[in-house]
Amino acid sequence: MRIAMISEHASPLAVLGEAGVGGQRTHVAELASALVGEGHDVRVYTRRDSARLAESVSTPDGYEVWHVPAGPARRVPKDELLPYLGEFGGWLADRWRHGDWTPDVAHAHFWMSGLATVHAGRRAGVPTVLTYHALGTVKRRHQGGRDTSPPGRVGYERALGRAADRVIVQCADEVAELVRMGVPRSRMALVPPGVNQDVFRPDGPVAPRDPARPRILTVGRMVERKGFLDVVRALPAVPDAECVVVGGPSAELLPADSFARRLSALAESCGVADRVKLVGGVPREELASWYRSADVLAAAPWYEPFGLIPLESMACGVPVIGTNVGGIADTVVDGLTGDLVPPRDPRALGTAIRRLLTDKVRRFAYGTAALDRIRSRYSWKRCAEQLGAVYATVATVARPAPALA
Ligand code: UDP
Secondary structure, rough: OOOEEEEEOOOOHHHHHHOOOHHHHHHHHHHHHHHHOOOEEEEEEEOOOOOOOOOOOOOOOOEEEEEEEOOOOOOOOOHHHHHHHHHHHHHHHHHHHHHHOOOOOOEOOHHHHHHHHHHHHHHHOEEEEEEOOHHHHHHHHHHHHHHOOOOOHHHHHHHHHHHOOOEEEHHHHHHHHHHOOOHHHHHHEEOOOOOOOOOOOOOOOOOOOOOOOOEEEEEEOOHHHOHHHHHHHHHHHHHOEEEEEEEEOOOOHHHHHHHHHHHHHHHOOOOOOEEEEEOOOOOOOHHHHHOOOOOEEEEEEOOOOOHHHHHHHHHHOOOEEOOOOHHHHHHHOOOOOOOEEOOOOOHHHHHHHHHHHHHHHHHHHHHHHHHHHHHHHHHHHHHEEEEEEEEHHHHHHHHOOOOOO
């Protein structure tokens, strides 16, 4: 099949080199290459955010990345992109109608891509599939007045749930959220993402560590909702262990990062500063060596649409103590591959970490079961096969008639 993937703000090219890129970029890059591996012809469309970018780039993984001219050719914060999505959708419609490559299906990532894709799909007669990645309702519930999403996001997301031919949901929690928003269950297909098991595997280089000191690792972007402050608050309950934080800006830029400074100040006031090490963002291969160096991964977000970090840790055979939210509630099996604790509860987190660090047999059993779970359920190949079946259904059943004019 010819498959168009639309990811307006998250270019998969960033994954090939940059440190600390977010989950959507990783997701789009891995999925595109897995779909190529299944024999599909894949183009990823992303916004042209630099004047130096060529119109299209062929990646070593066999898919193409197309840079769509929509808005200024420079980086624009995600929450300011909405005004350019009409132009984005118009460009896609024009290419798909008049160019030499019309997709059989278009898969949008994130709601703004969804707007452009549904618009273009209707005009060009291309069926559409949408993965939200994150939901405005959930963000607003947790961030309230600090949510910088464009006004109207929730309404657009609700409308897109009915306008797209299929909505790909990543976890059970997302199904429940969408049902509450009025998206019909019959339009949804539950297809969890995968993890790259060539990069994230139990064997390989290990980041340096003191063998005498248990290591808790926590990974992610330097934002409050990822729960790093709760991990630091849990540390006094876990004597002797060190806590390594990987993510955010690279090591040189970390001292200027306001959240990193807040984290260090908290560690100081909790009396654990000598046990907290901030590494900064690292490229994926290096990240794997940090997972392998850990005794346990603490994943303590307040909410998490899916969460690739716990999967990556499990793929390295490292058990996860995670908060019982979003995708983590599906990926971590409580008492089998790790432990689930309530979000924003440092006491529960500290108790669970201490219990696991003092029980070598349980750690080994969790790590082994985690690896087994990843191998049997969370490969990108499996994800691409399942999505291929969804695409085939919408391409044959739901192909709309092209718009006139
Ligand atoms: N990541 C990375 N380097 C880092 C920290 C994170 O490459 O220093 C990657 C990590 O491998 C994962 C992604 O960033 O694929 C984070 O995805 P997740 O879904 O956990 O969170 P998001 O950032 O999308 O909220």
